[in-house]
Amino acid sequence: MxxxxxxxxxxxxxxxxxxxxxxxxxxxxxxxxxxGRIERKGLKIVEMKMLTISRDLAQQHYSEHADKPFFGExxxxxxxxxxxxxxxxxxxxxxxSIMRTLIGPTDPATAPPGTIRGDYGTVVTENLVHASDSxxxxxxxxxxxxxxx
Numbered sequence: 001m002x003x004x005x006x007x008x009x010x011x012x013x014x015x016x017x018x019x020x021x022x023x024x025x026x027x028x029x030x031x032x033x034x035x036g037r038i039e040r041k042g043l044k045i046v047e048m049k050m051l052t053i054s055r056d057l058a059q060q061h062y063s064e065h066a067d068k069p070f071f072g073e074x075x076x077x078x079x080x081x082x083x084x085x086x087x088x089x090x091x092x093x094x095x096x097s098i099m100r101t102l103i104g105p106t107d108p109a110t111a112p113p114g115t116i117r118g119d120y121g122t123v124v125t126e127n128l129v130h131a132s133d134s135x136x137x138x139x140x141x142x143x144x145x146x147x148x149x
Contacts, residue, residue, distance in 0.1 A: 015095040016046060018141040020130040021084040023077065030120055031084050034129055037116060038088055041102055043095065047146055048086040053078050060144055070125075077126065085145045096138055099131040
């Protein structure tokens with residue numbers, strides 16, 4: 001079981017989202033840069049762990065894509081090597097939107113410079129980081145990856 005780092009109670013925030021620094025971020029040694037950008041934006045890393053995501057967990061995480069032709073490749077990719085999974089908090093009520101803006105659009109060809117994917121992404125299928133797309137998704141994903149909460 002990977003060690004989980006947890007913020008102190010005084011660092012608890014009003015809104016949370018989940019991010020995954022995917023295998024390509026780890027393989028390209030960009031995890032520190034990604035986490036640094038999150039912190040420099042003023043967001044807090046509330047909990048974090050590194051793990052190789054199991055096929056079962058990946059299939060649950062990406063369940064909304066199960067009927068799409070790219071589902072198998074998506075699962076294979078996220079399971080191929082370790083990822084860093086973190087709960088990110090904001091002192092506002094909109095951690096999801098702030099994080100999604102910071103990472104940029106899925107396709108690095110259209111992601112603006114200054115976003116994580118715009119600056120470091122090279123391929124749409126390996127886009128460095130996942131961020132929950134809604135507060136509901138954030139709650140579901142946090143429960144999947146941090147069931148001990």
